[in-house]
Every structure is written in structure tokens, then in C-alpha cells.
Amino acid sequence: MELKINNQIHQVDAPDEMPLLWVLRDLLGKKGTKFGCGQGLCGTCTVHVNGQPMRSCITPVAVAKNSEVTTIEGVDEQGNHPIQIAWRENNVPQCGYCQSGQIMSALNLLSNNSTPTDQDIDSAMSGNICRCGTYPRIKQAIKDAAKVMNQNKGAKS
Amino acid sequence: MNTFKLDRREFLTLTGVAGGGLLLGCSSSSNSSQAMFVKNNQAHKLNIFVSVRPDNRVDIINHRSEMGQGAKTGVIQMIADELDVDWEKINVVQGLGDKAYGSQNTDGSTSVRKFYSKLREIGASARTMLEQAAAEYWQVDVSQVQAKQHKVFNLTNGNSLNYGDLAELAAKQPIPNVAKLTFKSKEQFKYITKPVPIVDLHDMTTGKATYGIDVELDGLLVASIERCPVLYGKVKSFDASGAKAIPGVVDVINMPETVKPVVFSAGSGVAVIATNTWAANQGRKALKIEWDLGENKDFDSEQAFADMASKAQNPAKRSAEKGDITAGFAKAEQILEATYKVPFLAHAPMEPPAAAALVTDTSCEIWAATQNPQAVMDNVAGMVGLKPEQIKVNVTLLGGGFGRKSKADFVCEAVYLSKKLGKPVKVVWTREDDLKMGYFHAGATAFIKAGVDKHANITAWQQRSVMPSIKTTFAPSTDDLLDVELSLGFNDIPFQLESLQGESSGYVNPVRIGWLRSVSNIPHAFALHSFVDELAHANNIPTHKYLRQLYAEDRLIDPITDYGFKGYKNYDESLQRHPISTQRFKAVLDKLEQTVNFDEALPAGQGWGLAIHRSFVSYVGVASKVEVKDGKLTVLAMHSVIDCGVAVNPDRVESQLEGAMIFGLSLALMGRIDIKQGAVSQSNFHDYPVLRMQQCPELSVAIIQSDAYPGGVGEPGVPPVAPSLVNAIFTATGKRYRELPINQYLTV
Numbered sequence: 001m002e003l004k005i006n007n008q009i010h011q012v013d014a015p016d017e018m019p020l021l022w023v024l025r026d027l028l029g030k031k032g033t034k035f036g037c038g039q040g041l042c043g044t045c046t047v048h049v050n051g052q053p054m055r056s057c058i059t060p061v062a063v064a065k066n067s068e069v070t071t072i073e074g075v076d077e078q079g080n081h082p083i084q085i086a087w088r089e090n091n092v093p094q095c096g097y098c099q100s101g102q103i104m105s106a107l108n109l110l111s112n113n114s115t116p117t118d119q120d121i122d123s124a125m126s127g128n129i130c131r132c133g134t135y136p137r138i139k140q141a142i143k144d145a146a147k148v149m150n151q152n153k154g155a156k157s
Numbered sequence: 158m159n160t161f162k163l164d165r166r167e168f169l170t171l172t173g174v175a176g177g178g179l180l181l182g183c184s185s186s187s188n189s190s191q192a193m194f195v196k197n198n199q200a201h202k203l204n205i206f207v208s209v210r211p212d213n214r215v216d217i218i219n220h221r222s223e224m225g226q227g228a229k230t231g232v233i234q235m236i237a238d239e240l241d242v243d244w245e246k247i248n249v250v251q252g253l254g255d256k257a258y259g260s261q262n263t264d265g266s267t268s269v270r271k272f273y274s275k276l277r278e279i280g281a282s283a284r285t286m287l288e289q290a291a292a293e294y295w296q297v298d299v300s301q302v303q304a305k306q307h308k309v310f311n312l313t314n315g316n317s318l319n320y321g322d323l324a325e326l327a328a329k330q331p332i333p334n335v336a337k338l339t340f341k342s343k344e345q346f347k348y349i350t351k352p353v354p355i356v357d358l359h360d361m362t363t364g365k366a367t368y369g370i371d372v373e374l375d376g377l378l379v380a381s382i383e384r385c386p387v388l389y390g391k392v393k394s395f396d397a398s399g400a401k402a403i404p405g406v407v408d409v410i411n412m413p414e415t416v417k418p419v420v421f422s423a424g425s426g427v428a429v430i431a432t433n434t435w436a437a438n439q440g441r442k443a444l445k446i447e448w449d450l451g452e453n454k455d456f457d458s459e460q461a462f463a464d465m466a467s468k469a470q471n472p473a474k475r476s477a478e479k480g481d482i483t484a485g486f487a488k489a490e491q492i493l494e495a496t497y498k499v500p501f502l503a504h505a506p507m508e509p510p511a512a513a514a515l516v517t518d519t520s521c522e523i524w525a526a527t528q529n530p531q532a533v534m535d536n537v538a539g540m541v542g543l544k545p546e547q548i549k550v551n552v553t554l555l556g557g558g559f560g561r562k563s564k565a566d567f568v569c570e571a572v573y574l575s576k577k578l579g580k581p582v583k584v585v586w587t588r589e590d591d592l593k594m595g596y597f598h599a600g601a602t603a604f605i606k607a608g609v610d611k612h613a614n615i616t617a618w619q620q621r622s623v624m625p626s627i628k629t630t631f632a633p634s635t636d637d638l639l640d641v642e643l644s645l646g647f648n649d650i651p652f653q654l655e656s657l658q659g660e661s662s663g664y665v666n667p668v669r670i671g672w673l674r675s676v677s678n679i680p681h682a683f684a685l686h687s688f689v690d691e692l693a694h695a696n697n698i699p700t701h702k703y704l705r706q707l708y709a710e711d712r713l714i715d716p717i718t719d720y721g722f723k724g725y726k727n728y729d730e731s732l733q734r735h736p737i738s739t740q741r742f743k744a745v746l747d748k749l750e751q752t753v754n755f756d757e758a759l760p761a762g763q764g765w766g767l768a769i770h771r772s773f774v775s776y777v778g779v780a781s782k783v784e785v786k787d788g789k790l791t792v793l794a795m796h797s798v799i800d801c802g803v804a805v806n807p808d809r810v811e812s813q814l815e816g817a818m819i820f821g822l823s824l825a826l827m828g829r830i831d832i833k834q835g836a837v838s839q840s841n842f843h844d845y846p847v848l849r850m851q852q853c854p855e856l857s858v859a860i861i862q863s864d865a866y867p868g869g870v871g872e873p874g875v876p877p878v879a880p881s882l883v884n885a886i887f888t889a890t891g892k893r894y895r896e897l898p899i900n901q902y903l904t905v
Contacts, residue, residue: 026433031371032364037588041842072364079363087362095225096361097507097556122851131507131557132225133819135853
């Protein structure tokens with residue numbers, strides 16, 4: 001089947017029910033998306049399908065056919081999206097393993113809500129577990145990124 | 158800063174062999190010479206950790222495992238500061254498993270405290286060799302040259318040479334005498350004590366960081382293993398036909414029977430081997446296995462707790478004694494006693510265990526998210542008929558560890574399967590595997606009984622710790638506790654006590670027991686600091702004031718002489734360098750009192766609690782503020798204060814303390830592994846919940862500025878969290894919870 005991932009077309013030979021996560025990781029070698037629970041409980045495997053955050057560990061690859069899939073590798077070629085920069089400026093990661101999923105969830109939040117409150121952030125990020133405990137820094141990074149993204153928007157308009 | 162992979166062959170040949178033929182003084186700035194440098198850019202080894210390349214880059218080995226605690230960055234900071242290198246010109250090389258580095262067991266919060274002197278020596282030694290090389294080149298005395306910021310300067314004329322220019326000549330210098338090395342003063346530190354961003358920061362925000370589960374090799378197969386749910390059970394028979402019918406499945410292999418003692422061995426189960434992880438998991442679901450569950454099939458953790466609680470009420474093996482406890486109780490105005498319980502717990506790192514191996518007739522190479530590559534070498538050597546030093550272990554980043562990944566069981570599985578198949582195999586655990594097949598934190602019971610006089614001073618203190626020892630994993634019939642377990646927050650009480658009796662008992666227990674972030678400090682600190690809070694309330698003294706009374710005057714406590722606890726370990730440190738100091742406890746208390754007003758009048762249902770605990774030779778105080786309303790608990794704020802001596806990377810110290818509060822809250826609020834009919838009941842994050850963002854209180858961390866020798870950081874933040882929390886709940890509600898987790902009483 002044909003998949004469009006990070007604006008590139010890929011051909012994969014996979015059964016329809018194979019989770020998108022394992023297609024990305026094992027068939028296409030895109031290892032930035034991580035496995036955490038296999039049940040859609042921890043958010044580690046979050047990717048976007050047509051701009052919507054999806055838990056790729058429970059999303060059959062068939063769902064992604066004729067869709068735009070975005071993974072952590074597609075957020076910004078150099079890693080310079082304001083969210084990624086804010087993540088680094090706040091020294092968010094500890095082990096780093098869940099951060100791809102965290103960033104993908106944060107990206108979705110900020111594309112729908114440019115000025116999230118603490119509660120908005122809690123609710124958007126509640127599906128993403130970080131066992132190291134980087135939540136306070138994630139929250140701060142989201143707020144910092146929101147500011148920069150709003151300034152950028154202002155500058156463009 | 159680059160992360161940089163070094164081939165084993167290259168690693169072994171980096172012994173100062175002249176290869177590049179580069180001339181000293183050759184400028185590295187022109188393009189033409191750049192090309193030559195790339196071609197001849199051989200690393201010149203100054204010692205086992207440091208090599209300098211002609212292009213002016215310096216390879217520095219990190220020999221410790223990075224699992225989020227920041228060791229990889231801290232190790233480089235300690236070497237780089239004394240080496241006086243430019244941070245941007247460092248290639249960080251992850252060291253292979255090799256005893257030459259000293260211990261690589263990344264456990265016990267040791268990466269800084271056990272290597273602070275050694276790694277600074279390593280850096281200073283390499284810098285001295287660069288200075289010796291420059292002196293030789295300029296034909297001046299070594300006292301006439303000085304290294305600074307990646308150059309060596311000739312003090313007689315101001316000329317300078319880049320480190321890269323000196324690489325070859327430096328590698329030929331004699332190894333300096335350690336006694337003659339010079340070190341920076343703290344004012345001169347450039348990296349140590351500075352919040353240096355972690356080495357892998359950029360990769361971790363772009364999905365490029367590589368963990369054990371991400372290992373890719375030519376022809377790599379993936380294994381998913383259905384393991385016997387009961388320890389020491391075995392496979393009676395199995396039908397692989399369903400599994401083999403799944404597209405992508407290439408083989409089904411019976412794993413070796415679990416032998417006693419289990420230690421870190423691969424054990425009973427059936428492995429499905431496939432070309433990808435999903436096919437392996439699907440094949441596994443299609444297996445039909447008949448188990449012989451064996452001798453432990455009736456084990457029940459509830460029954461174990463009932464047994465342990467009863468043991469805790471009765472005299473047991475004595476390990477500590479001070480004064481006359483009978484007289485102490487006889488003269489007491491008031492006697493209190495209580496029993497506390499902490500359940501079995503699982504580590505649940507976000508990356509489940511994962512390892513790959515390639516075994517041939519003559520070699521064994523491993524890629525693993527391991528906290529302890531040397532234990533891997535020791536554990537697999539016999540499996541493949543090689544000596545430990547012949548096993549090549551590549552250590553990946555770890556997606557969390559918390560103690561789980563210091564056990565080599567999952568690596569042994571990969572080695573076993575690769576040997577069977579003669580192909581590279583990666584074993585990937587599911588979350589269910591991780592929770593059901595852990596090396597669990599020991600479920601524990603503690604009993605404390607104390608008598609106080611009319612001033613609330615302690616006249617008698619009797620305590621018992623009962624839990625399965627970690628030793629049961631290595632010697633299953635062990636029914637007492639190790640001295641090291643009793644050294645973790647038990648027989649090292651920092652309070653003024655007229656008399657003391659410390660007793661303990663093990664519990665023969667048929668699950669694998671392992672160490673989890675701060676280990677026995679968790680149940681010991683929970684009991685000790687809850688009980689002190691109970692004493693304070695019983696005597697109508699605010700706990701923070703009562704703590705000051707119990708610390709009494711500034712003094713050093715020696716459990717060996719003060720409490721007769723001959724087996725005291727002090728985290729494998731001397732009491733001279735790392736004493737138990739009441740002054741340092743009080744300084745942490747002072748700082749907490751400056752941060753929080755414990756006596757403030759709060760709305761009904763709100764309250765503060767605190768606990769201060771020394772572990773891994775660092776002191777951490779935690780203050781918690783909670784609200785309980787209509788049966789719902791909200792943790793409003795948590796503040797940690799740490800005295801860990803010199804904080805090599807204050808930002809990572811803060812992040813570890815933030816993480817420790819969250820880890821501690823997870824276990825206090827929700828952590829619980831149950832074992833029924835010999836098997837773990839929990840299976841994934843729905844029934845083994847860990848803290849999520851919306852449950853996370855406002856957090857703050859303060860670091861006490863100190864010149865004391867560094868202590869541990871990764872673990873000491875955890876033990877005070879649970880008692881601080883239950884003490885806050887007591888202040889808020891008047892209800893005392895002595896058994897964790899709290900979600901059995903309150904909605905969290």
C-alpha cells in the first residue's frame with residue numbers, strides 16, 4: 001500500500017490491521033516514534049494522521065491510507081520548530097524516550113489553541129505518560145512555544 | 158558536541174599508534190589541511206577515557222549508562238573541566254562494557270559520587286600530557302606552558318598550539334604521576350557546578366536518539382516471548398502451528414527452563430521469532446502452551462502481607478541495640494506503636510526491556526538498554542562458551558531504568574535465541590511483560606514502637622523491618638535481610654534516642670525481587686517519617702519543630718558505635734568523607750521552613766506535611782501541601798530541598814528531584830503489584846497507573862550550596878515523598894494512612 005509520511009510517499013507491504021507504529025518502525029525504519037504500552041494508554045507512540053493525534057500502536061495502518069501522516073521526524077527537518085526549541089531551552093528531557101509523543105501531542109494542542117491555560121495543557125497532555133517526571137518542564141515549554149508561535153504569526157500577518 | 162560511535166577495532170587500536178603523520182603546528186584552519194585531517198584524523202589516546210584527534214576534536218568516553226539521570230553529561234563535565242576542552246569540540250563516545258573503566262553498574266546513585274575524583278584525575282592527566290607535549294615541542298620546561306580552553310600556551314612568548322596539533326606527541330608522553338596532578342579550584346570550574354545541557358538534548362527532541370528497542374542490524378529478527386507466569390514453573394507442552402501460520406513468523410523456540418536460583422537467567426517460556434515486532438506478537442498470541450506452574454502456583458501477596466504483619470509483631474533477628482529499651486519504655490510517659498505497609502512495586506520504564514544479540518561460533522556482540530554491561534558480560538559468557546571480556550556489549554540509551562535494567566535477564570534471552578538461530582535477534586518486551594515479569598520492589602512491612610518522656614524526648618525506640626530480601630533472587634531460601642538493606646534508612650536513625658532496638662526478618666517469597674529507585678529506603682522512610690509525625694501530633698508539637706528537637710545538637714551519628722549496627726554500609730562510603738550529620742539535616746529543615754510556612758492557617762481540608770531523609774549520602778527534605786474534599790485528594794504543591802554536596806550539574810539535580818517527586822507520588826498514590834496464584838495481576842498502565850500531568854502538583858527544588866564531597870542524586874529524592882504526603886493528609890483530615898497506596902482510601 002501507499003503511505004504519505006512527512007510529505008513523502010512510501011510503498012509498504014503490510015496487512016491492513018498491522019498497527020501504524022510497527023509499519024513506521026519496523027518496515028520503514030522510522031524509529032523516532034516509540035512503543036510504550038501497545039494499548040493506547042501512554043501516548044508514547046503519538047503521530048498525526050491528517051493533523052489529528054493518533055496512538056499509532058492501536059491504529060491499523062489501513063486508517064493511514066490516503067492520509068497525511070506526520071511523525072516526529074517530520075516536525076521540522078532541523079529540529080527547529082518553536083516547540084522543539086522550547087523543549088531544549090527548558091531542558092525538558094530526562095531519558096527522552098516519551099518526548100516524541102509528548103511533542104506530537106503538544107503540537108496538536110498549539111495548532112488548535114494558541115493560548116492554552118494550565119487546564120488546557122493538562123487535558124491535552126493527560127494521555128502522555130512521562131515516567132521520569134518531566135511534566136512541569138513540558139508545561140513550561142508549551143507555554144514558551146505558544147508565545148513564540150503567536151509572535152511569529154503576528155509577524156507574518 | 159557530537160555523540161559519536163567508535164568501532165571496537167578502532168577502540169582497541171587507539172593506543173597511541175602514530176598513524177596520521179601530521180606535523181605539529183600544522184594549522185587546522187585551512188581547507189586543504191582540513192581534507193588531510195579527515196583522511197588522517199586518527200584519534201591519539203591519552204588514557205582510556207580521552208583521545209585527541211588532529212582535527213582538534215577530543216573523544217571522551219562516557220562509561221556509565223544514561224537513563225535520564227544525566228550521568229552521560231556529568232561524566233563528560235568532570236573530565237572536560239580538568240582537561241580544559243572546548244565543549245563544542247567534544248565527541249562523546251559511549252564506552253563498551255569493559256572492566257578497565259571500573260564499575261559500570263549504573264545503580265546506587267554512584268556515577269558522580271564514585272567517580273568525582275577519578276574522572277577529574279583522568280581529565281587532569283590528559284591535560285598534563287598535552288602540556289608535556291607542548292613543552293617538548295617548544296623545548297621549554299613544562300612549568301613554562303599552560304593549557305587553557307583547548308590550547309596550550311607558551312608562557313614565555315604567548316605562542317599557542319591547539320590540542321589537535323599536539324595529539325600525536327601528547328600520546329607519546331609518559332603517564333603523569335597522579336600525586337603530582339593539579340586540579341581546578343571551584344572558582345575555576347567551567348563545567349562542574351554549571352547547568353550544562355544534556356549531551357543528547359537535540360536528538361531527544363527530533364526522534365533521533367537511539368534506545369535499546371531501536372537497534373537495527375542486517376537481517377535482524379525480532380522475538381516476542383510468552384513466559385511462564387509463575388516463577389520456577391515450566392513449559393509442559395506447546396503447539397506452535399498457529400504461530401507459524403502468521404505471515405512474518407520464522408520460528409518458534411522453547412526457552413530454557415528456569416533454574417534455581419533465577420538470578421538474571423533467561424527462563425521458561427516460548428519465543429516467537431519473526432521479521433517484525435508485530436508479527437512476533439501476533440504469533441505469540443496464537444501459541445497454545447500448557448504450563449507446569451510448579452511449586453509457587455499458590456503464592457498470594459495478600460497472604461504474604463498477613464504473614465509479614467504477624468512477623469513484625471514478634472521478636473526477630475536483632476541488628477542494632479543501644480541502651481536499655483525495657484528501662485526506656487518503663488520510664489516513658491507515653492508509648493505509641495504502629496505498623497506500616499508498602500506493596501510490591503514495578504519499575505515500568507517507558508521503554509520496556511529490549512536487547513539485541515549476534516552470536517557466532519567465536520563471538521558474541523550485544524546491543525542493549527542495560528544499566529550494567531559488565532553484569533551482562535558475566536551472565537552471558539557461560540551461555541556462549543566465551544570469557545566475559547570476549548563479549549562485546551554496546552550500551553544504548555535507556556528509555557528509563559530505575560533499577561530494572563541492571564538485571565541482564567532480557568539480554569540473556571536475546572543471546573540464547575541468537576545462539577540457537579545463528580542470526581541476529583532482538584528481544585522486545587511488551588508492557589505486559591514488563592509489569593508481569595519484573596524484578597519487583599519488595600513488598601514490605603515495618604513496625605515501630607516508641608516511648609517518650611514528658612518533653613516528648615524519645616526514651617525507647619523499637620523497630621522491625623520485614624520484607625523479602627533481594628537476596629532471595631540469588632538464594633531463594635534466604636529468610637533474613639542483608640546488612641545493606643538494613644543500612645537503607647533503618648538502623649541509621651538521625652534522632653536523639655535514649656535506647657534503641659532494631660530487628661528484622663526476611664520473607665521467603667517466590668517472585669523475583671530487585672532493587673528499585675532508592676530500594677529499602679522506600680518502606681523504611683515511609684515508616685520512620687510517618688511515625689515521627691504521629692509522635693509529633695500525639696505531643697501537640699508541629700512536626701517541623703519536633704524534628705529540630707529530635708536532631709538535637711550538631712553531631713555526627715555512627716550507626717556502628719552509636720547503635721551497635723556492625724554491618725552498616727553507608728552506601729559504600731566512609732563515614733569520614735560522608736558522615737551522618739544532624740547539622741546537615743537541620744540545614745535542610747531550615748531551607749524548607751524558609752520555603753514553606755508549615756504553621757499557616759489553611760482552609761478546611763488542606764494541610765502541609767514533611768519528611769527529611771538521608772540516603773545515598775545526600776539529604777533531601779520534601780514538603781507537601783494537599784487538599785482532601787469529598788473523598789478526593791489533590792496534591793497542591795511539593796517542594797524538595799537537597800544537600801548533595803557539590804552539585805556537578807545543578808539543572809540535572811533539579812530535574813532528578815522533580816522526577817523523584819513524581820516517581821514518589823506515583824508509588825504513594827497508586828503503586829501496587831499484586832500476586833495471585835503465583836502470577837502478577839496487573840498488566841498495563843490502566844491497572845498499574847503512574848502519575849499523569851493533571852495529577853502533578855506545583856513543584857519546586859532548592860539545592861543547598863555546599864563544598865562537601867558529592868553525594869547521590871538519582872535516588873535520594875524518592876524516599877521522603879510518601880511520608881511527606883501521608884503526613885500532609887493527616888494534617889488536612891486527621892486520618893492516618895499507614896498502608897500504601899493512597900488510592901485505596903481516596904480518589905486521586
